[in-house]
Amino acid sequence: MDTAYLVETVIKVVVILLVFSALAGFGTYFERKILAFMQRRLGPMNVGPYGLLQIAADGIKLFTKEDIIPTGVVATIFKLAPVITAATAFMAAAAIPFLPSFTIFGYTVHPIVADVNIGILYVMGVMAIGLYGPLLGGMASANKFSLISAARAAAVFISYEVVTGLAILAPIMMVGSLSLIDFNEYQAGGIGDWIVWSQPVAFILFWIAAFAETGRTPFHLIANDHEIIDGFGTEYSGMRWGLFFIGEYANMFFISFVIPLVFLGGYGDGSFLGALALLGKMAFFFFFFLWTRAAWPDVRPDQLMWLCWKVLMPIAVINVVITGFVMMF
Amino acid sequence: MFEAVAFYLFAFLTISMFYITVTTSQALYALTALAAGMIFISAFFFILGADFLGAVQIIVYTGAVMAIYAFGMMFFDSTRSVREKQGNKYIISGLAILSAVLVVLIFAAPMISTNMTAFYPSIEGAGNTQEVGMVLFTKYLIPFEVAAVMLLVAMIAGIVLAGKKMDLSLTLMNQAEIDEIKKEQDKKVLS
Structure with missing residues (x-):
């Protein structure tokens, strides 16, 4: 392990942390603007041109607000919960190749922190730990609404995890590897090679499960404002609450990178155009998260469990079996 | 050197987490420490190069401990500490130490006598996941x-x-x- 490698890794980690923390801030701005346009409103307009400096204003507010720990909460767990959500979201990014490798000043840079050969498994596993944030925050809060939210977090977790695993299994069988770079190489030949054409069912299932994983609108039941106030976030204030937000938006960005990498060809042959295409696909999937929020109602917890266990899981199992038969004969 | 630092760091973290799990009377502390300890164990798999088993350890135990949380939520008020029935402390700690020593002996004895050989030596060119699959579907x-x-x-x-x-x-x-x-x-x- 030489020094150059160490320095390179540290730089990559810092860049990813800074870029995606900033993007999480911009994500809130995009969300408010897009929702506003879809509902024929203007959204944030007063702070800066087109309300762009609203992010800075929100940041200052979050950082300078008093950090209140209510009496009656389990203080250690209460303080720890938001950190888990934010930290695991960024840990999952370690195995995602964000761009094709490029050469700068004669030095080849691979924009992936650790090219482990089990990339997709690691990403899904670490993202799953992120749901411990809502669970612990809700259970430690000594608030009935937070407790309901924690119970829902556990229900969501045990429902979607099976669907994600079984849906991703069929593409893994085709590629024969768990590394996201191998997934990309498998589809490097162009649009005709994309896995989505041979695995459309797995693609749709994984996409649906991604909504449950990030807790976005059709499955936003963990923190549904109109039923249980803010769920696990009810008792939080200031930057601890902000950490939950950063975790949620970073997760949305990372899953928006993973879906194109697995199903839609990723960065293709690694040219400049391919890198732009990956960013474009990522932007589309992120936009789709916001679009769904404007267009769809929320489901109840029992409806989510019914959907995951009785509809999506059997379809995923059948998909795996059919893929196996097709590959065998 | 990095391996040694990582090993001692995670060994310390794992043991202290499980110590908290056993000794605390607060259900939420115990469950959280259990989850953390289980996840820290995966670090040893990563250090040994068994990436697949490490990731599986994370995935399996996050789900398993989450199910225990669901039970904990039903049975306890998780923000109050549970009053436990304390038996004879000396018998409990004596038995615990004895069984720990026995487990270490059982696993360490074959290593010390050095007649351990791999029945299924690792295959050249096969990845971590493939090797697990081969052993699982043959032996x-x-x-x-x-x-x-x-x-x-x-x-x-x-x-x-x-x-x-x-x-x-x-x-x-x-x-x-x-x-x-x-x-x-x-x-x-x-x-």
Whole structure:
């Protein structure tokens, strides 16, 4: 392990942390603007041109607000919960190749922190730990609404995890590897090679499960404002609450990178155009998260469990079996 | 050097987490420490180069401990500490130390006598995941299948236990039908 490698890794980690923390801030701005346009409103307009400096204003507010720990909460767990959500979201990014490798000043840079050969498994596993944030925050809060939210977090977790695993299994069988770079190489030949054409069912299932994983609108039941106030976030204030937000938006960005990498060809042959295409696909999937929020109602917890266990899981199992038969004969 | 630092760091973290799990009287601390300890164990798999087993350790135990949380939520007020019945402390700690020493002996004895050889040496060119698959479907095929059958049995048993009266829905019944059911239940309790 030489020094150059160490320095390179540290730089990559810092860049990813800074870029995606900033993007999480911009994500809130995009969300408010897009929702506003879809509902024929203007959204944030007063702070800066087109309300762009609203992010800075929100940041200052979050950082300078008093950090209140209510009496009656389990203080250690209460303080720890938001950190888990934010930290695991960024840990999952370690195995995602964000761009094709490029050469700068004669030095080849691979924009992936650790090219482990089990990339997709690691990403899904670490993202799953992120749901411990809502669970612990809700259970430690000594608030009935937070407790309901924690119970829902556990229900969501045990429902979607099976669907994600079984849906991703069929593409893994085709590629024969768990590394996201191998997934990309498998589809490097162009649009005709994309896995989505041979695995459309797995693609749709994984996409649906991604909504449950990030807790976005059709499955936003963990923190549904109109039923249980803010769920696990009810008792939080200031930057601890902000950490939950950063975790949620970073997760949305990372899953928006993973879906194109697995199903839609990723960065293709690694040219400049391919890198732009990956960013474009990522932007589309992120936009789709916001679009769904404007267009769809929320489901109840029992409806989510019914959907995951009785509809999506059997379809995923059948998909795996059919893929196996097709590959065998 | 990095490996040694990582090993001692995670060894310390894992042991302290499980120590908290055993000693604390607060259900939420115990569960959180259990989850953290289980996840820290995966670090040892990563250090040894068994990436696949490390990721599986994370995935399996996040789900398993999450299910324990669900039970904890039902049985305890998780923000208060549980009052435990304390037995004789000396017997408990004596037995714990004795069993720990025994486990270490059982696993360390073959290593010290150095007659351990790998039945299935690692195959050149095969990745981590492939190697696990090869061993699982050759040497350990029967335990693997037996485990699958046992899980199937457990699943069917769970469905049967939880599925009683699943066709009834209180929200879809009128008051007379609900009263009827209540009367029958009262009869069962009284008889």
